[in-house]
Amino acid sequence: MTEKVLTGVNLSPQDDPEAIINDFSMVVATVNGSGSQTSNMALIRSLFRMGIPISGKNLFPSNIQGLPTWFTIRASKDGYTARRETVEILIAMNQATFNEDLEGLVEGGICFYPDHIAMPEVRDDVIFYPMPVKEIIKANNPPRELREYMSNMVYVGVVAQMIGIKLEAIRDALDTHFRGKEKPIELNMAIVVAAANWASENLVKQDHYYVELDNQTKDYILLDGNTAGAFGAIYGGISFTAWYPITPASSLPEALQGHLPRLRKDKEGKQTYAIIQAEDELAAAGMTVGAGWAGARSMTSTSGPGISLMSEFVGLAFYAEIPIVIWDVQRMGPSTGLPTRTSQGDLLFIRFLGHGDTQQLMLLPGNMEECFEFGWRAFDFAERFQTPIFILSDLDLGMNLWMSKQFKYPDEPMDRGKVLTADELDQIEEFARYRDVDGDGIPYRTLPGTDHPKAAFFTRGTGHDDAAVYSESPEHYVENMERIARKFETARGVLPKPIIHMQKRASVGLIGFGSTNPAILEAIDRLKDSGLVVDYMRLRAIPFSEEVLDFIRKHDRSYVIEMNTDGQIYQLLQLALPECATQLKKLNLNNGLPLSARWITESVLAQEGK
Numbered sequence: 001m002t003e004k005v006l007t008g009v010n011l012s013p014q015d016d017p018e019a020i021i022n023d024f025s026m027v028v029a030t031v032n033g034s035g036s037q038t039s040n041m042a043l044i045r046s047l048f049r050m051g052i053p054i055s056g057k058n059l060f061p062s063n064i065q066g067l068p069t070w071f072t073i074r075a076s077k078d079g080y081t082a083r084r085e086t087v088e089i090l091i092a093m094n095q096a097t098f099n100e101d102l103e104g105l106v107e108g109g110i111c112f113y114p115d116h117i118a119m120p121e122v123r124d125d126v127i128f129y130p131m132p133v134k135e136i137i138k139a140n141n142p143p144r145e146l147r148e149y150m151s152n153m154v155y156v157g158v159v160a161q162m163i164g165i166k167l168e169a170i171r172d173a174l175d176t177h178f179r180g181k182e183k184p185i186e187l188n189m190a191i192v193v194a195a196a197n198w199a200s201e202n203l204v205k206q207d208h209y210y211v212e213l214d215n216q217t218k219d220y221i222l223l224d225g226n227t228a229g230a231f232g233a234i235y236g237g238i239s240f241t242a243w244y245p246i247t248p249a250s251s252l253p254e255a256l257q258g259h260l261p262r263l264r265k266d267k268e269g270k271q272t273y274a275i276i277q278a279e280d281e282l283a284a285a286g287m288t289v290g291a292g293w294a295g296a297r298s299m300t301s302t303s304g305p306g307i308s309l310m311s312e313f314v315g316l317a318f319y320a321e322i323p324i325v326i327w328d329v330q331r332m333g334p335s336t337g338l339p340t341r342t343s344q345g346d347l348l349f350i351r352f353l354g355h356g357d358t359q360q361l362m363l364l365p366g367n368m369e370e371c372f373e374f375g376w377r378a379f380d381f382a383e384r385f386q387t388p389i390f391i392l393s394d395l396d397l398g399m400n401l402w403m404s405k406q407f408k409y410p411d412e413p414m415d416r417g418k419v420l421t422a423d424e425l426d427q428i429e430e431f432a433r434y435r436d437v438d439g440d441g442i443p444y445r446t447l448p449g450t451d452h453p454k455a456a457f458f459t460r461g462t463g464h465d466d467a468a469v470y471s472e473s474p475e476h477y478v479e480n481m482e483r484i485a486r487k488f489e490t491a492r493g494v495l496p497k498p499i500i501h502m503q504k505r506a507s508v509g510l511i512g513f514g515s516t517n518p519a520i521l522e523a524i525d526r527l528k529d530s531g532l533v534v535d536y537m538r539l540r541a542i543p544f545s546e547e548v549l550d551f552i553r554k555h556d557r558s559y560v561i562e563m564n565t566d567g568q569i570y571q572l573l574q575l576a577l578p579e580c581a582t583q584l585k586k587l588n589l590n591n592g593l594p595l596s597a598r599w600i601t602e603s604v605l606a607q608e609g610k
Helices: 036-049 096-101 133-140 145-152 151-164 166-179 182-202 227-236 251-263 281-294 304-320 347-351 368-384 394-401 422-428 474-492 516-528 546-553 568-578 578-583 597-607
Strands: 024-030 054-060 068-076 089-092 105-116 128-133 220-223 240-243 274-277 297-303 323-329 362-364 389-392 402-405 500-501 508-513 534-539 557-562 584-590
Touching: 024 036, 024 096, 024 105, 036 054, 036 068, 036 151, 036 166, 036 182, 036 220, 036 500, 054 220, 054 402, 068 347, 089 151, 089 402, 096 166, 105 151, 105 297, 128 182, 128 240, 128 534, 133 508, 145 151, 145 182, 151 166, 151 182, 166 182, 182 304, 220 516, 220 597, 227 323, 227 368, 227 389, 227 394, 240 281, 251 394, 281 323, 297 304, 297 422, 304 347, 304 389, 304 534, 323 368, 323 394, 347 402, 347 568, 362 368, 368 389, 368 402, 368 474, 389 394, 389 578, 394 422, 394 516, 394 584, 422 474, 500 546, 508 516, 508 546, 508 568, 508 584, 508 597, 516 557, 516 597, 534 546, 557 597, 568 578, 568 584, 578 584, 584 597
Parallel strands: 024 089, 089 105, 105 128, 240 274, 240 297, 297 323, 323 389, 362 389, 508 534, 508 557, 557 584
Antiparallel strands: 024 068, 054 068, 220 402, 500 534
């Protein structure tokens, strides 16, 4: 294929005193099922390959094909990756939402649109670039069955030419998307080049937005949190997973299915894992508990409605002390809620999941590296403390695209916890499954198949003594629950500590966790520009470590920032430190969208009277 050498469209950043370089939000407005994923991935990956810090967020409907969907790409020369409330570049491919989408465009923004759709009432403060989508497709004559999908590649070419995206970067992006398959790469690239050439010959640049080569993404990768978590589980030794499809968690086990066959085989080439799609979440949890009891590194993944169905088996694993890992990729509730919107609304639910006096250990990843790291560490924690470990991600972390430093291969041996072998059983006088011999609340266990008369494979979810013998004795029950409580106190000092950013003489603190982290980090800079210096603590585990409580004690006020309606972390912190309850201030928003730095900044300043 011969590509025309593009020479620009009358204006370059060097000639433009108002040039805005590598700093904008671009929204592609299409409809669900239109095949825009390929074109959107081409745009975001090409910007990433040009060294520009980016993030990508997909806002999609939860039901049928043909409803509106929006894909947002944020480019930031300063490295910010949070959702931005303003839109500078709009690619309006959906007639039904054209008016609404145009209203969100900033003054001086750009609107690309197909010239065959009806124009809304034109804004005179926006630059419009029509695109002859049908003509370009007809001239290039792609296969008939692909024409609708490949129409989206027209806006890739036009946008690339008008703002300066390198065609080589787009080709590289398509190569990644199609895994090196030349025919689809060439078919799509032909449309991109034709559209770019058309724009070069027919459009005059009137806006001030540009991209230029940068080098900030060197040694970074681009992926979503569900994939990162799957890789973490693989390198953590996962050997069993059962799951049932649910948005937004399904892509995690699907990533396991995609990568385990290549990465997890023994010397004879046999698979060393099992993946089962269960009939429902209840069955998935039961299988996971059974595999954990048998000694497998066992995991399941779901979202809020699935957690509801899993609660009975989670209570069994808690009381019978069986190690399992559960990923909760949170979405909007209650009930079905908004299944394709993000939220952090499951914290209280999971912290005390199960009837009776249950408490659960929770990990709170805040970036892709931690989705990977907690993906393997969770198995160590589950086996060390012989209990369920919950990893609370959300739709924003789990399904959207993020830059990440390359992952570090685990350099620590697997921690299987207090597992006695046959040889070790020979060296002790007596073994009791639920006896605390070290004072840390954690008993020893044996795995099924251990060939020794002292080995105990029986476990109980009913009342029992320390030898796992059925008992309704009040003394035995109290002793058992007190020992489990000691175990969780031990975990408090072992689970990941918070990440704390301290400034000099700051009397105000911010507390956040999970996917709110990018917006909080950006808001800290904005607050500083407004004259307010704050400290910041990002939580990474529950129960809270002593460092968390010290941070609260040291600040006159700490704003707890979260995406739920009730202020759930706020409540948990008040429970953990009641004497400092008045020093905590709730700052929460639960509208299904990721938090923005603007909202955090304006909310904190309003609370501070500034």
